[in-house]
Amino acid sequence: MAPQARSGSRTRIPLNRERVLRAAVKLADEGGIESVTMRRLAEELGAEAMSLYYHVANKDDLLDGIADAVAMEINRAADRAGAPSGGASWKAAMRRRILAARQVLLRHPWAPGLFETRTTTSPAIIGHFDALVGLMRDGGFSHDLAHHALHALGSRALGFSQELFDPGDGAAPSDAAVAEMASQFPHLAAMLTEIAHDDPESTLGWCDDQTEFEFGLDLILDGLDDMRRQP
Amino acid sequence: MAPQARSGSRTRIPLNRERVLRAAVKLADEGGIESVTMRRLAEELGAEAMSLYYHVANKDDLLDGIADAVAMEINRAADRAGAPSGGASWKAAMRRRILAARQVLLRHPWAPGLFETRTTTSPAIIGHFDALVGLMRDGGFSHDLAHHALHALGSRALGFSQELFDPGDGAAPSDAAVAEMASQFPHLAAMLTEIAHDDPESTLGWCDDQTEFEFGLDLILDGLDDMRRQP
DNA sequence: ACCTGAACACCGTTCAAGT
DNA sequence: ACCTGAACACCGTTCAAGT
Numbered sequence: 149m150a151p152q153a154r155s156g157s158r159t160r161i162p163l164n165r166e167r168v169l170r171a172a173v174k175l176a177d178e179g180g181i182e183s184v185t186m187r188r189l190a191e192e193l194g195a196e197a198m199s200l201y202y203h204v205a206n207k208d209d210l211l212d213g214i215a216d217a218v219a220m221e222i223n224r225a226a227d228r229a230g231a232p233s234g235g236a237s238w239k240a241a242m243r244r245r246i247l248a249a250r251q252v253l254l255r256h257p258w259a260p261g262l263f264e265t266r267t268t269t270s271p272a273i274i275g276h277f278d279a280l281v282g283l284m285r286d287g288g289f290s291h292d293l294a295h296h297a298l299h300a301l302g303s304r305a306l307g308f309s310q311e312l313f314d315p316g317d318g319a320a321p322s323d324a325a326v327a328e329m330a331s332q333f334p335h336l337a338a339m340l341t342e343i344a345h346d347d348p349e350s351t352l353g354w355c356d357d358q359t360e361f362e363f364g365l366d367l368i369l370d371g372l373d374d375m376r377r378q379p
Numbered sequence: 380m381a382p383q384a385r386s387g388s389r390t391r392i393p394l395n396r397e398r399v400l401r402a403a404v405k406l407a408d409e410g411g412i413e414s415v416t417m418r419r420l421a422e423e424l425g426a427e428a429m430s431l432y433y434h435v436a437n438k439d440d441l442l443d444g445i446a447d448a449v450a451m452e453i454n455r456a457a458d459r460a461g462a463p464s465g466g467a468s469w470k471a472a473m474r475r476r477i478l479a480a481r482q483v484l485l486r487h488p489w490a491p492g493l494f495e496t497r498t499t500t501s502p503a504i505i506g507h508f509d510a511l512v513g514l515m516r517d518g519g520f521s522h523d524l525a526h527h528a529l530h531a532l533g534s535r536a537l538g539f540s541q542e543l544f545d546p547g548d549g550a551a552p553s554d555a556a557v558a559e560m561a562s563q564f565p566h567l568a569a570m571l572t573e574i575a576h577d578d579p580e581s582t583l584g585w586c587d588d589q590t591e592f593e594f595g596l597d598l599i600l601d602g603l604d605d606m607r608r609q610p
Numbered sequence: 611a612c613c614t615g616a617a618c619a620c621c622g623t624t625c626a627a628g629t
Numbered sequence: 630a631c632c633t634g635a636a637c638a639c640c641g642t643t644c645a646a647g648t
Contacts, residue, residue: 364531
């Protein structure tokens with residue numbers, strides 16, 4: 149007899165690590181990582197907070213598990229995007245891989261912040277970096293240059309934008325706001341007026357995150373390409 | 380009569396925002412940002428947690444205050460380092476300014492993480508970015524290129540390393556560890572063996588953070604320099 | 611094997627009350 | 630004007646106890 153034999157009764161789906169982690173990711177997607185508390189997560193699963201400790205050592209282990217789940221999602225997406233490279237095509241392959249990783253992060257905007265608090269790096273992330281080194285080696289990189297490249301890319305290799313200050317945050321500034329700004333920050337004010345003037349259409353969110361990410365990424369990849377050819 | 384007239388008594392230094400923020404920074408320096416709680420901060424100041432609310436609206440305001448204090452420290456250090464630029468020297472001036480900012484962060488390793496949680500950017504940080512745009516303009520940058528440059532630098536403009544995964548974490552790996560790693564991460568393992576072999580002296584912390592930061596920074600600055608000259 | 615209730619130590623914060 | 634005690638809602642976590 150299967151465990152849910154009692155016919156009419158509302159059969160409880162038993163918890164397991166998989167279900168717990170999945171629910172935690174869902175909770176984070178909906179309300180940010182700070183909304184993931186043991187008590188709220190348990191409620192989401194129709195259980196008590198203390199039940200979670202049977203499937204997860206503690207909250208830190210839970211967060212490690214979430215981070216790992218996203219890491220695997222990143223790695224899978226990047227692997228799907230990664231075509232065989234070789235020679236000059238190393239750059240295109242690397243670009244695709246990194247932009248694919250970025251797509252995953254856009255679905256989990258809380259993930260970068262979580263990754264930074266984890267002390268151990270997920271194997272899936274290490275696998276991602278291993279693949280990047282492989283692409284660079286195919287492209288003729290020395291191990292030394294590949295090593296510098298990983299450091300130079302930093303978390304950008306995972307698709308992180310890591311911009312603390314958005315020089316064009318949200319809506320294009322009103323003329324009045326720019327005028328007030330000009331006294332304290334003349335150069336930024338001048339920059340904003342000119343850029344806003346050149347592109348008057350985009351009154352909202354006129355800094356395209358994707359464009360800026362690709363600009364920075366290409367700047368680094370192009371620089372590395374030069375170094376690769378004249379070691 | 381001054382308030383501390385009562386001669387023999389242990390005169391209490393009154394709290395104020397300045398003192399509260401300074402104590403909070405000290406607490407963070409000693410035990411990380413998570414050790415800054417209202418109760419512990421009050422204890423450090425010889426007061427009760429509730430007293431803090433007279434000088435700080437709430438914890439978020441406290442954290443904003445700490446972030447602002449570090450931001451001003453960064454800005455001051457960067458201003459001190461910033462010599463007049465002009466022409467080709469824009470790069471050296473920018474480099475000095477950013478490396479000076481980095482020195483401050485090394486004293487407050489919790490600051491990058493804190494900055495990322497703040498919703499509003501400190502005026503001191505905006506001032507720092509304004510100065511960077513000024514340097515680039517002196518070097519002949521268009522406003523458009525300067526704008527892209529700010530995005531490309533991202534938090535690196537403040538000296539952040541933002542590396543989630545250190546490809547040579549801590550001690551140089553033992554031969555046994557590399558061998559075990561090789562099956563799952565062949566490219567990284569090969570890279571590690573070669574680099575460790577080339578530099579057998581540095582058995583501990585053989586990735587020099589400062590060197591790697593400067594490598595990445597120069598990669599970006601050099602790329603921007605090319606763009607500046609052929610717009 | 612899996613789940614829970616009661617309890618503990620620790621948070622941020624409010625509010626009425628003290629000097 | 631500045632500080633505090635008591636209290637509340639919320640954490641993570643332990644431990645003995647239930648099925």
